[in-house]
Amino acid sequence: MATPGTDADTGTVYRADCPSRPILDQIADKWSMMAMDVLETPRRFNDIKRRLGGVTQRVLTQTLRRLERNGMIERRVLPTSPVGVEYSLTPLGESLREPFGRLYDWTVAHTDEIQKCQQGYDQRLRSEQS
DSSP: OOOTTSGGGGTGGGSTTOTHHHHHHHHTOHHHHHHHHHTTSOEEHHHHHHHSTTOOHHHHHHHHHHHHHTTSEEEEEEOOSSOEEEEEEOHHHHTTHHHHHHHHHHHHHHHHHHHHHHHHHHHHHHHHHO
């Protein structure tokens, strides 16, 4: 994955203290990926939550805070009554839309194949345990 001449050649990226690890952890997080996907246009919290079936309010709040802290999204307080909040992608977050899109497309294209592999694995495991 790393390009020649980067720190990955020396194994730095694999060290526990590598600063890229927490960023990669968030980027690879399913809720982060899905939240950023629904932010193709600015949205309010409850709109994001409605679009992400299964996410809890707590998890979504944590996800949005981490994305904001990492500079992927921005939070804007709206001058409404009651006060509303809107989230949108920053230019940095926008730069992830294309790689996320490729990963999403790959996932959809290979879902059936992966599910068959999972079923085969589970059957073999059950056979070995019998």
